[in-house]
Amino acid sequence: MTALRDRYLKEIGIPVWRVRTAPTVSAPVSVPKEVALETARPAPLEGAAQGVDAWSELQAKVRACTLCGLHRGRTQTVFGVGRRDARLFVIGEAPGADEDRQGEPFVGRAGQLLNAMLRSIGLPRAEVYIANILKCRPPNNRDPEQMESASCTPYLSQQIELVQPRVLLAVGRIAAQWLLQTDAPIGRIRGRVVSYGPRNTPLVVTYHPAYLLRSPLEKAKAWADLCMVKELLSRSS
């Protein structure tokens, strides 16, 4: 009976969900793979020392930034977090209340979902780099203004340049529309791989986890986007 039902569900394109096994069970499966990938990568070269300077210089610049009015309302800047040689660079929109308080991107409920999304393709949060378009919290979480994004994104550009990721993942409409400079709705932007930047880094766009919390039905599409990311990462290793 279930076999028949599964077949019908498959025919009409509905994926069958199964209860997730405890993370302790799945973790040992994915971890050795990550470790293997890690050891296979070349160790940071002499650029590392210079890299540290570039990072701390950039961090200091962001911490002291007063280019737009948002600096007046911030508790602190939210620079970004993660591996400085990450293969995946996640780009979000702007800090919310939790992020502003803790100084780290994606730490609220949306952040937990983002972590789960990354884990689903075998990437613990610590393996990727995460930063936002804006480093300061817009009041009442309003959309960033053009001028705010324009003055803030050079920081993001430099972060991407320093990390040199294999794949970029933009989460949410704001990040996607800004990066691609388009008014197209996110439903139309996602589901494709666009070459981005001078290195033609593949850029994938998906829904923001905060949106997925409100619209769980879209999770299937987000999963498809994540699978694309995984595929791109495996191709570029």
Place this chain on the structure above:
Amino acid sequence: MSAAVRPRTEIRLMQPADLKSVAAVERAAYQYPWSLGIFRDCLLAGYYCLVLDVGGSVTAYGIMSVAAGEAHLLNLCVHPNAQRLGYGRRLLGALMLRAAEVGADKIFLEVRPSNQVALRLYASVGFEQIGIRPAYYQAENGREDAVILAAALQTPR
């Protein structure tokens, strides 16, 4: 950090250094692409060649010749992975503006009748069909006609 990612889109003049990227977009978009040499000739001939560059990556381009008060759009192309984001419309607007600026009062182009997306874009900015060139294009099963479209250009004040 001159080669840094620039998270913005800009339309700019095509440079010789863009030719490889342009030809790559062309190959991704068309079944019967122009060669890199053709694009080089377009630059050398002084045609008006624009690229749309997304974060530093050439994603779309347009090539137009203007002579004797008439503009001819020779190629307008968006990488297949970046279509339906408004880039073609933006490039077309820049090209038509330029044509009007240098004194053209009409712009012409040929398009495959099977290219519905392009036909809709051109119709939406005022192009109208003025004729057919029979068996103009190479096609999988023989030849395909070209639809000739024309639009009047507004002279800038």
